[in-house]
Amino acid sequence: MLRSKHASSPRRWVDDLLGVGALVGMVGALWLIFVYTPLELVQGAVQKVFYIHLASIWNAYASFLLVFVASILYLRRPSAATDRFARAWAEIGVVFTTITLISGAIWGKPIWGTYWSWDARLTTTLLLWLIYVVYLMLPSFMDDPERGRRYAAVVGVIGFVDVPIVHMSVRWWRTLHPDPIVANLEGPDLPASMWYTVLYCIVVFTVLAVYLVRQRMQIDELRATLARLRSTAV
Numbered sequence: 001m002l003r004s005k006h007a008s009s010p011r012r013w014v015d016d017l018l019g020v021g022a023l024v025g026m027v028g029a030l031w032l033i034f035v036y037t038p039l040e041l042v043q044g045a046v047q048k049v050f051y052i053h054l055a056s057i058w059n060a061y062a063s064f065l066l067v068f069v070a071s072i073l074y075l076r077r078p079s080a081a082t083d084r085f086a087r088a089w090a091e092i093g094v095v096f097t098t099i100t101l102i103s104g105a106i107w108g109k110p111i112w113g114t115y116w117s118w119d120a121r122l123t124t125t126l127l128l129w130l131i132y133v134v135y136l137m138l139p140s141f142m143d144d145p146e147r148g149r150r151y152a153a154v155v156g157v158i159g160f161v162d163v164p165i166v167h168m169s170v171r172w173w174r175t176l177h178p179d180p181i182v183a184n185l186e187g188p189d190l191p192a193s194m195w196y197t198v199l200y201c202i203v204v205f206t207v208l209a210v211y212l213v214r215q216r217m218q219i220d221e222l223r224a225t226l227a228r229l230r231s232t233a234v
Contacts, residue, residue, distance in 0.1 A: 018211035025204035032197040049107040055201035056099040057125075059209050061163050063093030064132065071156030074149070080224065083149050086156055088216040090132050092209050097129045120173035124166045131159035 033051050040047035070086035073079075104122070105115040116122065135155045142148030169175060190198065 015211065015214055018207060018214065022204065022208040022211050025200075025207055029197075029201050029204050032200055037193050037197050038191070043111060046107060046110050049103050051197055051201045053100060053103040053107060054198055055205040056096045056103065057166075058202050059205045060093045060096035060100060060128075061167070062206070063089045063096060063209065064128070064160055064163055067093065067132070067135070067156045068160035071153040074153045075157070078146070078149070083153075084217050084220045085213075086153070087136065088213045088220070090135050090156065091216060092213055094129060094132050094136065095212075096205070096209070097125065097132070101125060101129065119175040120169040121166060121175050124162060124169050128159070128162045128166055131155065131162060135159060 029051070033048050037048065037051075039045060066089040067086050070082050070089070074082045074086060101122075104125075108117070109115050135152050138152045138155060139145055139148030142151065
């Protein structure tokens with residue numbers, strides 16, 4: 001009976017729609033990437049990593065922006081719900097940054113001749129990944145959990161400074177990366193089919209991110225409920 005009520009709840013329906021949408025969207029993204037978009041004349045098939053690479057980093061930026069906002073709110077008025085929200089988005093941001101680093105290495109090897117180079121964008125992106133890994137680990141290293149969450153919130157605020165640095169690094173320093181071809185003042189320097197695929201992948205990755213965050217927050221809520229039940233039972 002409880003399971004039936006939960007299955008018919010609006011929250012469950014939203015989660016189901018997001019999950020199905022993300023799955024169908026990913027299948028569509030694969031078709032667009034490998035069938036619809038043309039081969040890039042110079043780089044060839046390896047350039048198709050670009051769509052996953054770009055969608056991942058933009059979703060990482062968005063995730064860390066939400067962590068930044070939630071961390072400010074938490075520092076002003078501590079709340080378990082705000083902390084769960086921020087930590088869930090931080091986890092997703094780390095996942096997307098990991099995908100960005102891996103896809104960039106796969107793309108870079110045949111183009112640059114190396115998986116990794118300590119140029120400005122790669123280094124600042126790795127630093128971004130490390131900042132939010134520290135954010136996630138920090139509370140577990142503190143004797144006082146509340147103090148750990150406050151320190152993590154401070155990291156969530158200060159760490160976001162690295163996001164614009166990552167984005168602007170190709171303009172501020174000499175790097176292996178080309179100038180922006182999507183986010184530039186003159187408009188995207190891409191054929192229409194590639195541009196549509198970029199937008200589609202960003203949307204699909206966003207739907208996936210929202211779905212995963214909702215699942216992560218529900219797990220945290222269930223853990224908190226279980227902890228309360230155990231404390232009252234004792």
